[in-house]
Amino acid sequence: MSGESAFIDLLRGLPLHPGARGLDDDAAVLEVGGETLVLTHDMLVEGIHVLPGQDPADVAWKLVATNLSDLAAKGAEPMGVLVGYMLGADDARFLEGLREVLSTYNTPLLGGDTVSGGPPRSFGLTAIGRATHVPVPSRSGARPGDAIYVTGPLGAALAGFEALQAGNLNTALPYRRPVPLLAEGRALAPIVGAMMDVSDGLLLDSWRMAKASGTTFAIDRSAPPIVLPEARRDEALRWGDDYQLLFTMPDGVEPPVPATRIGKVKARADDAPLVLDGTPISSPEGLGYSHGG
Amino acid sequence: MSGESAFIDLLRGLPLHPGARGLDDDAAVLEVGGETLVLTHDMLVEGIHVLPGQDPADVAWKLVATNLSDLAAKGAEPMGVLVGYMLGADDARFLEGLREVLSTYNTPLLGGDTVSGGPPRSFGLTAIGRATHVPVPSRSGARPGDAIYVTGPLGAALAGFEALQAGNLNTALPYRRPVPLLAEGRALAPIVGAMMDVSDGLLLDSWRMAKASGTTFAIDRSAPPIVLPEARRDEALRWGDDYQLLFTMPDGVEPPVPATRIGKVKARADDAPLVLDGTPISSPEGLGYSHGG
Numbered sequence: 274m275s276g277e278s279a280f281i282d283l284l285r286g287l288p289l290h291p292g293a294r295g296l297d298d299d300a301a302v303l304e305v306g307g308e309t310l311v312l313t314h315d316m317l318v319e320g321i322h323v324l325p326g327q328d329p330a331d332v333a334w335k336l337v338a339t340n341l342s343d344l345a346a347k348g349a350e351p352m353g354v355l356v357g358y359m360l361g362a363d364d365a366r367f368l369e370g371l372r373e374v375l376s377t378y379n380t381p382l383l384g385g386d387t388v389s390g391g392p393p394r395s396f397g398l399t400a401i402g403r404a405t406h407v408p409v410p411s412r413s414g415a416r417p418g419d420a421i422y423v424t425g426p427l428g429a430a431l432a433g434f435e436a437l438q439a440g441n442l443n444t445a446l447p448y449r450r451p452v453p454l455l456a457e458g459r460a461l462a463p464i465v466g467a468m469m470d471v472s473d474g475l476l477l478d479s480w481r482m483a484k485a486s487g488t489t490f491a492i493d494r495s496a497p498p499i500v501l502p503e504a505r506r507d508e509a510l511r512w513g514d515d516y517q518l519l520f521t522m523p524d525g526v527e528p529p530v531p532a533t534r535i536g537k538v539k540a541r542a543d544d545a546p547l548v549l550d551g552t553p554i555s556s557p558e559g560l561g562y563s564h565g566g
Numbered sequence: 567m568s569g570e571s572a573f574i575d576l577l578r579g580l581p582l583h584p585g586a587r588g589l590d591d592d593a594a595v596l597e598v599g600g601e602t603l604v605l606t607h608d609m610l611v612e613g614i615h616v617l618p619g620q621d622p623a624d625v626a627w628k629l630v631a632t633n634l635s636d637l638a639a640k641g642a643e644p645m646g647v648l649v650g651y652m653l654g655a656d657d658a659r660f661l662e663g664l665r666e667v668l669s670t671y672n673t674p675l676l677g678g679d680t681v682s683g684g685p686p687r688s689f690g691l692t693a694i695g696r697a698t699h700v701p702v703p704s705r706s707g708a709r710p711g712d713a714i715y716v717t718g719p720l721g722a723a724l725a726g727f728e729a730l731q732a733g734n735l736n737t738a739l740p741y742r743r744p745v746p747l748l749a750e751g752r753a754l755a756p757i758v759g760a761m762m763d764v765s766d767g768l769l770l771d772s773w774r775m776a777k778a779s780g781t782t783f784a785i786d787r788s789a790p791p792i793v794l795p796e797a798r799r800d801e802a803l804r805w806g807d808d809y810q811l812l813f814t815m816p817d818g819v820e821p822p823v824p825a826t827r828i829g830k831v832k833a834r835a836d837d838a839p840l841v842l843d844g845t846p847i848s849s850p851e852g853l854g855y856s857h858g859g
Binding site: 300301303305306307308310312313314315316317318320321322352353355356357359383384385386388389390391393395397399401403 | 593594596598599600601603605606607608609610611613614615645646648649650652676677678679681682683684686688690692694696
């Protein structure tokens with residue numbers, strides 16, 4: 274969910290740590306004492322990334338889960354998190370969610386900061402993980418000839434979002450409590466060409482991965498599994514927050530985790546990172562959800 | 567500047583990483599592959615930690631400098647930062663400040679996130695550093711018999727704050743652009759009992775250090791150097807944002823950096839962590855600036 278924006282483009286001009294891969298990716302990679310660390314930082318803002326009035330425990334869950342999802346896409350094992358928390362009316366409930374998500378993913382709290390502020394309140398989280406495979410997978414490793422996969426169905430978060438607005442908390446779970454695919458990411462890391470989590474919509478994130486790799490992704494619009502009615506396929510492919518893993522692998526190799534093949538990587542053609550059912554798409558506009566961009 | 571609040575007290579109930587010292591301190595300490603890392607996370611909120619309308623370059627500077635100051639208090643060398651940035655009207659100016667502060671302290675940008683949101687806008691920063699001395703200094707290492715020191719004058723940030731409100735940008739520098747005492751922290755780390763940066767006021771931070779150490783700090787109110795008129799001494803000792811280092815050392819040892827002796831560590835007496843000119847102070851209320859607490 275790292276920001277994609279002109280600001281990030283400007284930031285790219287700043288000096289980077291020799292061990293850091295930089296800002297074209299969802300996480301920073303840093304060599305320390307013979308280990309390879311992966312660091313991510315995401316912010317959530319009330320009214321933008323979470324609904325106003327949403328259960329604070331859900332906010333805590335999502336804050337942690339979205340960062341752990343970035344670690345999952347790197348095949349990294351969580352070592353801990355630091356939380357930036359803006360105090361509110363129901364801090365104890367936020368804490369309950371924090372406790373739940375950290376114990377579910379066996380991830381310790383390392384520290385953090387609390388401040389007053391808002392509305393809207395905002396929350397930050399930094400996750401630090403240990404890479405289980407080097408080189409750490411990135412967005413830029415897709416090669417012409419690779420097959421493109423996604424680990425699971427899309428549109429679950431959108432359906433959950435609508436259920437939450439309708440007051441149905443249980444069916445809203447995929448939106449309220451996204452699941453970081455940590456085990457899947459670790460299994461895939463040694464094999465993939467490129468990998469990232471689908472946070473901003475399958476089409477937009479495919480476009481970004483193809484762009485970072487200098488390739489063109491030819492995607493079959495009907496291939497990705499969706500949980501919405503067929504009539505809403507376009508929405509399912511454009512809505513974010515599902516946190517499935519998008520990855521490429523050499524053609525003919527069987528993925529070690531359940532995944533659906535959705536297309537093929539080609540040499541860059543027509544200046545279009547994405548070709549959808551044969552139609553070249555040059556611009557990311559309208560492909561998905563762009564956070565703060 | 568880590569939050570001190572009932573929320574943090576609750577967070578202390580969460581499982582901590584075996585290598586992490588936890589939330590009673592300004593930074594987390596984590597052992598990784600033979601290195602000792604120090605991690606800090608601070609948030610700044612418009613209207614609370616920075617003035618509304620303040621130069622975005624100053625905001626960037628302060629965001630980085632306050633976190634590097636936490637590293638300084640641990641004797642740690644910065645390895646990099648991750649920034650959580652809420653987009654606004656003058657992102658380029660924020661970027662200029664970020665570039666200035668990172669190049670001044672030779673610290674690379676590792677990554678981050680950009681979001682929409684506010685007003686009020688908020689910003690988060692995570693700094694990661696490498697400890698230069700183990701064990702890493704903490705708040706809790708003060709021992710009865712130690713002498714108490716502060717590295718420099720207090721009240722400079724308050725004077726700068728007033729200058730900024732009066733429109734005098736140059737004399738406002740100590741408030742606009744605090745200086746993390748990284749070299750001083752590294753020189754002191756092998757020698758100190760306890761060490762922390764004075765972010766929330768000398769008296770409040772002394773109270774906290776004494777409390778964390780299970781001791782009583784007997785402080786001579788007239789000893790700390792101040793940059794304000796004598797009539798405003800109480801304000802200088804209670805206002806935060808100066809980022810001087812507060813530390814204790816065995817009596818009779820000469821500090822390796824310029825510092826002023828301000829008192830002596832005693833065994834805890836009268837249930838009061840602080841004794842000011844002979845008067846025991848049990849409660850931290852009114853001693854300084856409590857962020858979001």
